[in-house]
Every structure is written in C-alpha cells, then in structure tokens.
Amino acid sequence: MKRIIILFNHFQIQDGIARSAIGLANALSQKPDLEVTIRPLFRYDKTMRDRLNSNVIVKPVFKYYFRGMARLITILPMKWLHDWIIGNDYDIEVGLCMSLPIKIVAAFPEDSESTSLKKVHGHSTGRNNGVMHLAWMHGYDNGLTLRAEYERIGKVVCVSKFNADKLKKEVGDAFNIDYVYNLLNDEEIRKRGLEKIPIKRSAYVQFVTVGRMSPEKGYIRLLEICQRLKIEKFHFNLWLIGDGPQLEKLKAIAKEFDLDGVVRFLGQQANPHAYTAKSDVFVCSSFSEGYSTACTEAIILGIPVITTDVSGGQEIIDEAECGLIVPKDNNEALYQAMKRVIENKEIVATWKQTLTTTREKFSYKNRAEKLYKILEIK
Numbered sequence: 001m002k003r004i005i006i007l008f009n010h011f012q013i014q015d016g017i018a019r020s021a022i023g024l025a026n027a028l029s030q031k032p033d034l035e036v037t038i039r040p041l042f043r044y045d046k047t048m049r050d051r052l053n054s055n056v057i058v059k060p061v062f063k064y065y066f067r068g069m070a071r072l073i074t075i076l077p078m079k080w081l082h083d084w085i086i087g088n089d090y091d092i093e094v095g096l097c098m099s100l101p102i103k104i105v106a107a108f109p110e111d112s113e114s115t116s117l118k119k120v121h122g123h124s125t126g127r128n129n130g131v132m133h134l135a136w137m138h139g140y141d142n143g144l145t146l147r148a149e150y151e152r153i154g155k156v157v158c159v160s161k162f163n164a165d166k167l168k169k170e171v172g173d174a175f176n177i178d179y180v181y182n183l184l185n186d187e188e189i190r191k192r193g194l195e196k197i198p199i200k201r202s203a204y205v206q207f208v209t210v211g212r213m214s215p216e217k218g219y220i221r222l223l224e225i226c227q228r229l230k231i232e233k234f235h236f237n238l239w240l241i242g243d244g245p246q247l248e249k250l251k252a253i254a255k256e257f258d259l260d261g262v263v264r265f266l267g268q269q270a271n272p273h274a275y276t277a278k279s280d281v282f283v284c285s286s287f288s289e290g291y292s293t294a295c296t297e298a299i300i301l302g303i304p305v306i307t308t309d310v311s312g313g314q315e316i317i318d319e320a321e322c323g324l325i326v327p328k329d330n331n332e333a334l335y336q337a338m339k340r341v342i343e344n345k346e347i348v349a350t351w352k353q354t355l356t357t358t359r360e361k362f363s364y365k366n367r368a369e370k371l372y373k374i375l376e377i378k
Contacts, residue, residue: 074103098137102146215287273301
C-alpha cells in the first residue's frame with residue numbers, strides 16, 4: 001500500500017486551499033491501495049472533518065495561528081521540521097500552496113547512495129530514494145522565491161494551465177512542471193446547495209461572492225462599484241460571504257457608501273453553497289488567484305461567473321462557455337460587466353441553461369484521471 005501525505009497551512013471553510021486539499025484527499029482516498037494523510041499546520045476547524053472521506057487520516061500540527069507565527073517557525077531548521085512533521089513514513093509527499101509547506105517537503109533527507117533526483121528524458125520525476133516529492137503551487141510564486149525548493153523537489157504541479165505555461169517560460173527545463181485542476185466533490189456541493197437559508201433574496205439581480213475578506217480579493221473596489229451602481233439607480237443585491245482581516249473595514253466602507261439594503265455581509269458560513277445556489281451570478285473581483293475554488297463551486301451549482309482575468313480565470317469561462325471575464329486591473333470593466341447583467345437579466349437564464357451541460361466539465365470524474373497520472377497511481 002502506498003502512503004501519501006498532504007501538507008498545507010490552514011484547515012478552515014473559507015480557505016480555498018483547504019477545500020482544494022479536501023478534494024485532493026477525497027479523490028485519492030477512493031483508491032483502495034492508497035493511504036491518505038493530511039496535515040494542516042495552523043488553524044484547525046474540526047467541523048471540516050465531516051467533509052473528508054472517513055478513511056482520510058487527519059493529523060493537525062499546531063491547531064492555531066497568530067500573526068507572524070509562520071515567520072517564527074521558519075527560523076527552525078527545515079530538516080528538523082521535516083523529520084518531525086513528515087518523517088520517513090510516506091511514499092508521496094505533497095507541499096500544498098506556498099512557503100512553509102513546500103519548504104518542509106523540500107527538506108527531505110538525502111541518501112548517501114543516491115543524492116540526485118531520478119530523471120526521465122531530461123526532466124526530474126520528483127523522485128528521490130523511491131519517494132515522490134511534489135510542490136503544489138496553488139497560486140503563482142511571483143519572483144520564484146522558492147525556486148531552490150522547486151529544483152530540489154524536482155516536480156511542480158500548478159492548478160491551472162495558465163500558471164504551468166507561465167512557469168515553463170520562466171524556468172525552462174529546470175524541473176518538471178504539470179498542472180491539474182482542483183478536484184471538488186460536485187455531488188456533495190450540489191447536495192449542500194439544496195439546503196435552505198434563513199434569509200430571503202429580493203426580486204432584483206442577486207450577486208454573491210465567497211472568500212477571505214483580504215486585500216487580494218478586491219472587495220473594496222467591488223463596494224465602490226456597488227456604490228456607483230446604486231447612485232445610478234440600478235436595482236440589485238450583493239451577498240458577501242466570509243471573514244478575514246478586512247471585514248470590519250469593508251463594513252465601514254459599505255456604511256459610508258450608504259449600501260445598507262443593497263450589500264449584505266453574511267460572515268463565515270458553514271455551508272456557503274446554499275447561498276450561492278440561491279443567487280444569480282457569482283462575482284470574483286480578485287487581483288490574484290491560483291485557480292478559483294469558489295468560482296468552480298459556483299459553476300458546479302449552476303451559477304454563472306463574472307471574474308477578473310486572474311490565473312485560471314479564462315480557463316474557467318472557456319470551459320463554462322458562459323459568463324464574463326474582465327481585466328483584473330480595470331475597475332470600469334468590472335462595473336460594465338455587472339451593469340450588463342442588471343440591465344439584461346435574461347442573460348442570466350441563458351447562462352444557467354448553458355451550465356446545465358457544461359458544468360460537467362468541472363466534475364470530479366472528468367478531472368481525477370489527470371491527478372492519478374501525475375502521482376503515478378493506477
């Protein structure tokens with residue numbers, strides 16, 4: 001039996017990386033000859049355990065987090081952290097996202113008899129001493145701050161073709177590069193989408209967004225667009241779902257913009273799918289993403305997406321065959337996209353009809369085979 005460990009930062013519902021880790025673990029745990037362990041380093045929401053298959057092993061490390069904690073931990077020797085957190089018990093080691101998880105996986109011990117990575121046709125396989133090591137780049141490492149770790153690990157997996165192509169242009173053949181889209185349990189997502197919610201939506205166009213309330217999500221500009229639309233007498237509503245460091249600031253801005261009755265902050269929800277499923281359009285206003293889990297979940301629920309052209313954004317719209325993509329640094333374009341939907345509500349019905357068939361492209365069964373191939377699992 002092969003044993004795999006997936007190391008990442010936080011285990012919490014609003015974290016797209018955590019949801020990606022869950023999808024990855026659940027997909028792999030369906031293989032009878034594979035034992036799957038996930039190890040979140042910091043925040044640990046035990047209620048998330050219900051989203052994992054029962055045979056997935058969960059071994060949290062610290063279970064809490066404070067600002068600067070990761071930086072303090074990096075002072076410790078990475079090899080010591082690898083021995084403590086991972087050890088020598090696994091056949092496949094995955095560092096998911098950026099920074100610390102990848103640094104720890106890259107600190108695997110060398111065998112005196114084999115200090116170089118096995119290569120096939122000039123490319124590293126990510127194997128050292130029989131163990132496969134992978135750096136799972138959820139976003140994009142601008143500036144390649146972890147290049148030394150990628151080269152030592154030997155294999156980097158991106159979550160979008162866009163990022164994989166970008167990385168290949170930057171590093172050439174320095175290490176193996178591939179991509180696989182996030183695997184999500186589409187049946188479970190649709191089931192959760194059917195659950196009732198304790199609030200009623202209006203008859204106007206209902207926008208929704210789900211994510212961490214932090215600067216990269218672009219929620220300040222989203223509120224500015226909402227203010228402009230309201231001033232121009234357009235009728236619509238927006239639900240913002242999630243928590244984070246900017247939440248109170250965003251609430252203050254919404255109050256300053258007099259958006260009460262238009263914008264509603266719903267906080268962190270155990271089941272955001274139930275709210276997304278009751279909406280018309282999902283809005284991704286981000287300045288950066290790896291491959292948006294929240295956008296993918298919306299499409300699985302049959303809800304069309306307006307997204308900025310962050311990594312993977314074009315791929316999402318192309319596969320969905322509906323929705324809109326706008327430049328990520330152009331607030332006017334995002335405003336025009338939302339305005340278009342408000343003025344032409346019939347377009348939402350057309351998009352939703354398209355998604356009744358195209359959303360199957362985002363299903364687990366259509367994406368799992370690529371994952372198994374990358375991990376050399378039959």
